[in-house]
Amino acid sequence: MHIQNVEFLISAVSPQQYPEPNLPEIALAGRSNVGKSSFINTMVNRKKIARTSSKPGKTQQLNYYQVEDWFYLVDVPGYGYAKVSKTEKAKWAQMLESYFSGRSNLTLALLIVDFRHDPSKDDQAMKAFFDHYNIPYFVIATKTDKVKKSQWNKHLSAIYKGLDLESIDQILPFSAETKEGREEAWEIIDAVLAG
Ligand code: GDP
Numbered sequence: 383m384h385i386q387n388v389e390f391l392i393s394a395v396s397p398q399q400y401p402e403p404n405l406p407e408i409a410l411a412g413r414s415n416v417g418k419s420s421f422i423n424t425m426v427n428r429k430k431i432a433r434t435s436s437k438p439g440k441t442q443q444l445n446y447y448q449v450e451d452w453f454y455l456v457d458v459p460g461y462g463y464a465k466v467s468k469t470e471k472a473k474w475a476q477m478l479e480s481y482f483s484g485r486s487n488l489t490l491a492l493l494i495v496d497f498r499h500d501p502s503k504d505d506q507a508m509k510a511f512f513d514h515y516n517i518p519y520f521v522i523a524t525k526t527d528k529v530k531k532s533q534w535n536k537h538l539s540a541i542y543k544g545l546d547l548e549s550i551d552q553i554l555p556f557s558a559e560t561k562e563g564r565e566e567a568w569e570i571i572d573a574v575l576a577g
Contacts, residue, residue, distance in 0.1 A: 384427075385427065385449060387450050388447055388448070390446075392445075392446050393445050395442060395443045397480060397484070403485065405448070405453050405454050406490075407453060407454040407488050408455050408456065408490045408492065408571065409458050409485075409488060409491045409492070410422070410455065410457050410458060410494060411494065412505075413505070416495065417494060417496070417524040418457055418494050420558035421522060422447070424561060442470075442473055443459060444456050444457065444481065452575070453575055458478070482511055482512075482517060489575060490518050490571065490575075491512050491517050491518070491519040491520075492519065492521075492522050493505065493508055493512070493520070495521060495523050496524065497523040497529055497537055497556075498525060498537065500541075500544045505545060509521075509546070518574060519552075521545060521552055521554065522554050522563070523537070523538070523541055523553050523554065523556060525557060526555045526556060526560070526562050527560050527562070538555070554567060
């Protein structure tokens with residue numbers, strides 16, 4: 383997949399700022415630091431369309447990108463960040479609830495998890511959200527370059543069980559380092575957007 387135009391649109395803090403829902407939309411969810419920005423950059427072959435950083439992002443803003451005239455890509459803020467206050471967490475949960483329940487053009491959600499670790503409670507909650515709102519989703523298990531091939535099945539199985547998935551094929555191993563899974567991720571996106 384060769385993408386020419388990716389444009390950062392807006393960090394939306396309220397639904398009024400979301401772009402008009404006139405393109406399909408793909409949401410990327412995952413905890414801070416899991417590798418969401420690196421995933422975006424790898425997918426579009428750029429160094430820093432999405433800024434990578436080890437600091438927690440703002441918990442209540444949705445970062446919107448437009449990919450060609452094809453779809454919106456939305457970076458949903460990281461969750462489960464220990465230093466966030468209870469009030470912040472509640473606001474964040476509310477924002478997610480209204481986003482996932484009400485965004486008419488939302489076509490696919492990608493849940494980014496760390497290939498090395500068992501899914502967290504927040505990963506499980508996010509998957510339950512997708513089930514509840516009937517949002518098609520796929521799990522991207524990133525940082526595969528950090529796991530020996532001989533251990534892959536064990537990690538895939540832990541993610542499959544931990545998220546209570548229907549099929550292990552809902553997990554795509556991915557690495558921003560080696561670009562493992564990049565083509566397959568585009569195939570998934572292409573197929574879902576083609577309807
Ligand atoms: P975000 O907070 O979810 O956007 O995470 P980032 O994309 O900023 O990544 C967090 C850290 O993990 C950075 O230091 C990245 O370089 C690193 N990282 C992200 N993806 C990978 C990967 O596939 N492999 C390895 N080895 N490191 C990665």
